[in-house]
Amino acid sequence: MVGFTAVFSALLAAQAALAGPIRSRTPYRVKDSHHVPRDWRRVGRAPGSHIIDLQIAVKQGNFAALEKHLYEVSDPDHPRYGNHFSADEVKELVKPTDETLDLVHEWLGDNGIVPSAYSSAKDWITVSLPVEAIEQLLDTEYQIYEHKEGGKVARAPAWSLPAHLHDHIDTIQPTNSFFRARAEKFDHVETPIYIDAQYTPSLNSTLNAVCNVSSVTPECFQTLYSTKGYKTQASDKNAIGFNNFLGEHPIRSDAELFLAKYRPEAASSAKDFPMYTIADGPGDYALTPQEIEDGTSKEANLDVQAIAGISWKTPIVSYSTGGSPPFDPSVSTPTNTNEPYLVWVQWLLSQESLPQIITTSYADDEQTVPKSYAVRVCNEFAQVGLRGTSLLFSSGDSGVGAYGTCISNDGTNSTQFLPEFPPSCPYVTAVGATKNFDPEVVAYRPAFTGPDGVSHGNYTSGGGFSNYFTRPPYQEEQARSYVENLNGLYNGLYNKDGRGYPDIAAQGLYFAYFWNGTEGTISGTSASCPLTGGILSLVNDALLAAGKPQLGFLNPWLYKNGYKGLTDITSGSAVGCGVDGFPAVEGWDPVTGLGTPVFPELVRLAGGRLP
Incomplete structure (x- = not known):
């Protein structure tokens, strides 16, 4: 009944808005425009009666102060290091001014529109309206666009x-x-079915005994990154979360099979980790026949198994968020057609307590989202960081850009490398991928066709430089030096002054895992990201056990001190866009970042306690 009342109220508001012309104290002017990406095509007008949850990003009151605080509490040399903010303190910094809220409410009220929801800081306002009412409110037209891989959305x-x-x-x-x-x-x-012909087994007998390049297991990760034998000490104070989108949800029975084989002491943890569903995301249930046919939840299974295999007994939290559904003109109730990151992070910021680390293995080309929107979502991530949570994002699987797609979306159709978002956001830690063991090199596997006739695309650890976000202060020296040392290579194909990513890396080729009761392998930075999160959660465990705060926003510490606890990767490159892409070099590079973890050294540098 509540849902019907909300829809009915929205329709009444829409009728009031349509009863006369849109009223405003000043003329309308274009606020934002964005070219339609080349993988989308217009297929028709959006039905005027279709109801959308429209989210209005109200200007935040003092984000500059929030950013200043974030860098201070994340700088290991600052006296405020580790003094993370509470939920209320963060809200106080970003809540809009009274003047701003009054002006936005006046505009909505003059047109008979009543907000249906607010974010916890009131910096986002939701109104549920039919398309025809939104078109008048924003002086625009909504069309239906279809992606080449399927799925439709209503966009203006x-x-x-x-x-x-x-x-x-x-x-x-x-x-x-x-x-x-x-x-x-x-x-x-x-x-x-593909092993690099140049691969040679490690001469390190300990590594060679547990690391198989064709199926990499938790015991290999524990040995390679030196977490083996560590016993968690602060499981009551520490947690790690991971995100699921696009209908994905972890399958407990598969996690139990994986842990029973590779980490038997942790098998029971598959039964009871909490799964939060947000915005009608999928719940806690076994795979349905349709999901099996569609191959759903391979990513979710990979994430939970990669984390649990390295970080036990640290509690795990799963988030499954709905959003971005295919357009359905028959639906007459409000639909969330925003990107799921915003929906998830708004929900997260409304919670009083957060996990110390959250990993996300999803992204898209930065140019598919308008800069204004990317900046606001990135600013939401900064709020999470100020509260003491490390946000890790996969850096991508296509090097500097997937072959055949490296075209700008600015109307010029020029050739350019394609950075990804959210890893290009300066307030998150982007994670690249490696392969092999002694030494580790950039994860790369060329396109090939297997003996079964199945084609497999090119896979390379992603990296590059943002076109939206400038180089942050924590990486100014390293990124500037890297660009200078390229000596003009790839001039014009990337933004030399942009935020460079990834920041860190870990194994990302042929992870052993279970899906639908069957063991297989899977690759990608979506593997290296949760693995890295699991290792860093153990660093947090050692810190909390020593009475110290968790790492929080990682990057200032990584670039100033933490890099000394990483193994530098110097071989390979971010192959993509028909070229070799950015090469791995000594020091930071935009393909493996600062390197891969050496757990005891990270604990020592952070000031933690090893048992």
């Missing part, structure tokens, strides 16, 4: 606001964002 490439609101509203969505979250996983196979 350009939209307007009254001139006096331009400085009070950052963005409104869904309008012109074509962000399409994709899992950064590559090729589930039950029998690996």
